[in-house]
Amino acid sequence: MAPSAITEMSADTSHILGPAVSDNRPRILVPEKVSAEGLALLRELYDVDTRTGLTADELIQIIPAYQGLIVRSETKVTAAVLAAGQKLRVVARAGVGVDNIDVSAATANGIIVVNSPSGNIVAAAEHTVALLLAVARNVGRADATLKAGLWERSKLVGVEVGRKTLGIIGLGKVGMKVARMAIGLGMRVVALDPYASADMAKGAGVTLVASLADLLPQVDFLTIHTPLLASTLNLLSEPELKRMKKTARVLNVARGGVYNEDALLKALDEGWIAGAGLDVFTAEPPAPDSAAARLAAHPKVVSTPHLGASTVEAQENVSMDVCTQVLEILRGGLPTAAVNAPLILPEEYRRLQPFVRLIERMGGLYTQHFASGRSAGMIGGRRFELVYRGELASVSNTRPLFAALVKGLVSSISDAGGRDVNIVNAALIARERGIAIDEKHVRDDTASGTYASLVTLRSSLSVDDSSSNNNNEQIIEGYVSGNAVFISKLDRFEAHFQPEGTLLVLHNYDQPGKIGNVGTALGRHGINITYMQVAGLNQEARKLADAAVVDGPVLEGEGEGNGNSTPTNHPAKEALMILRVDGDVTKDVLEDLGQSEGILHVSLVRL
Ligand SMILES: NC(=O)c1ccc[n+]([C@@H]2O[C@H](COP(=O)([O-])OP(=O)(O)OC[C@H]3O[C@@H](n4cnc5c(N)ncnc54)[C@H](O)[C@@H]3O)[C@@H](O)[C@H]2O)c1
Numbered sequence: 001m002a003p004s005a006i007t008e009m010s011a012d013t014s015h016i017l018g019p020a021v022s023d024n025r026p027r028i029l030v031p032e033k034v035s036a037e038g039l040a041l042l043r044e045l046y047d048v049d050t051r052t053g054l055t056a057d058e059l060i061q062i063i064p065a066y067q068g069l070i071v072r073s074e075t076k077v078t079a080a081v082l083a084a085g086q087k088l089r090v091v092a093r094a095g096v097g098v099d100n101i102d103v104s105a106a107t108a109n110g111i112i113v114v115n116s117p118s119g120n121i122v123a124a125a126e127h128t129v130a131l132l133l134a135v136a137r138n139v140g141r142a143d144a145t146l147k148a149g150l151w152e153r154s155k156l157v158g159v160e161v162g163r164k165t166l167g168i169i170g171l172g173k174v175g176m177k178v179a180r181m182a183i184g185l186g187m188r189v190v191a192l193d194p195y196a197s198a199d200m201a202k203g204a205g206v207t208l209v210a211s212l213a214d215l216l217p218q219v220d221f222l223t224i225h226t227p228l229l230a231s232t233l234n235l236l237s238e239p240e241l242k243r244m245k246k247t248a249r250v251l252n253v254a255r256g257g258v259y260n261e262d263a264l265l266k267a268l269d270e271g272w273i274a275g276a277g278l279d280v281f282t283a284e285p286p287a288p289d290s291a292a293a294r295l296a297a298h299p300k301v302v303s304t305p306h307l308g309a310s311t312v313e314a315q316e317n318v319s320m321d322v323c324t325q326v327l328e329i330l331r332g333g334l335p336t337a338a339v340n341a342p343l344i345l346p347e348e349y350r351r352l353q354p355f356v357r358l359i360e361r362m363g364g365l366y367t368q369h370f371a372s373g374r375s376a377g378m379i380g381g382r383r384f385e386l387v388y389r390g391e392l393a394s395v396s397n398t399r400p401l402f403a404a405l406v407k408g409l410v411s412s413i414s415d416a417g418g419r420d421v422n423i424v425n426a427a428l429i430a431r432e433r434g435i436a437i438d439e440k441h442v443r444d445d446t447a448s449g450t451y452a453s454l455v456t457l458r459s460s461l462s463v464d465d466s467s468s469n470n471n472n473e474q475i476i477e478g479y480v481s482g483n484a485v486f487i488s489k490l491d492r493f494e495a496h497f498q499p500e501g502t503l504l505v506l507h508n509y510d511q512p513g514k515i516g517n518v519g520t521a522l523g524r525h526g527i528n529i530t531y532m533q534v535a536g537l538n539q540e541a542r543k544l545a546d547a548a549v550v551d552g553p554v555l556e557g558e559g560e561g562n563g564n565s566t567p568t569n570h571p572a573k574e575a576l577m578i579l580r581v582d583g584d585v586t587k588d589v590l591e592d593l594g595q596s597e598g599i600l601h602v603s604l605v606r607l
């Protein structure tokens, strides 16, 4: 619950806020009936408010308190809703069609839109067949007249579907399923879909045609299964309906608007076609006296109130599909069916997930270690290079890894309205912050050594900023082992630690007594050390240090620590102390550590 969002609301809107919640758990709003199975997954971690019957204004008023929104086809997720949802990270459509969601506005706001691409296709196909048979056999009218006390057998003679021709426009998931079912009913199926695979169609026994002109005159039944797009709006208007057989019947379980409703009404009234089975309308529910309402009430029409996906099984499927994705996204993971982000196949997702975590932490470590206590805006104007070695080098869709780096780099310095970086907006945010990121795949490489995959993050000043004298290169290297992530190199130091929790990274002279001093300083502040590692110079840096006899090492950050202790005339041996700690690491603690003898630099890293 976001207390600020609550207190900002006027008293008379409090009735729509939902039950008070006692902690700061993220909240998910469900303004429509979504199956309980998926929601139960979310309730373990989040407060899930099911609040049906909200008006558009009420939705805008309460949305600021929510991180997630799960809708079906009734809720209009407009640009205004998305702009008001300052904390929103994901809008999930428990179904297929996202035409009720302003996907462009979601993308601009960095909000991931996910759906369930196949959870309800069986239901939609079966409903299409139900309408096909109901229209063929006048089931709707027969039921209504019988209930009205009439017995009108002679007026309700139907037609058979077997050996008839079914035309399908849109041979996608639902269309193909309908085709197979229709073939099972003994129908001949012809289809129009410029993007369908000819092989798949042939394999299913469907004849593809090239144009509406080829399709329409030959069909006894016509069903459309395309999304509602500019190219499919009013796809069947007067001229097309006039091309059909007078005995033909049409079906719509896709979207209201693919048939022009005025034209369809006229076609039925004037007998250009014989009947229709309609599940969807341009406005739902249809406005009184509109063409949609007159179609729904028409004696030649069997109509249902958008029931295509309304089966117990389909609703469980779509609910599980989208709730799993919402859970993953709110945990910082990747969705499997994002509408406004590149598709991540489940196996690809499983493979990338630990590297997403690794690279995000490398980014966080970079900003907090290298930039801490130094010039502000340290990441802006820098050029980063992500090098993927070993098995990871063969991954072509690295968008999640790119996004993870941007997220890691900016998360500790970002107040971007609480909105997280994700695969949707990562490139935009990087550009806004002046961060350039190159990715390099090194395939035939022995540098990954014992690791199956190795990731190197290299940073230097971008060419534009070459006037600055701070063009030092910084390196972080890491790998994944099992499901755990490790840092193996931090600048010139060879390390082996898990980048998690509250870390103190101390750059010091490699001399006896340093560990004791640091332990004593932390003890004074009541801070407990739960893990510690000393990272020595890597081979190359060690050679340089051994060769150099200097008046104290020339170190980046020199002078920030206790300079009085700089030894003279000795090989410049340095080390990093990496401590994972419990307790409140305040500015005083950091200052105290910085004053310890031989400490050159201290950074606090929270991952
Ligand atoms: N009534 C319901 O409850 C319900 C349930 C599920 C799906 N639907 C709707 O059914 C429709 C189809 O869903 P799907 O999952 O099969 O989608 P899909 O994306 O798998 O298939 C759509 C097909 O339409 C084709 N297409 C696009 N433009 C076309 C054009 N101009 N001419 C011919 N073909 C064209 C595409 O190539 C694709 O093969 C969607 O509108 C969806 O929202 C409705």
Ligand SMILES: O=C(O)[C@H](O)COP(=O)(O)O
Pocket (backbone or CB within 6 Å): 072, 073, 074, 094, 095, 096, 097, 098, 120, 306, 307, 308, 309, 310
């Ligand atoms: O696009 C869809 O998935 C269907 O139209 C189902 O819509 P519904 O979830 O509102 O039943």
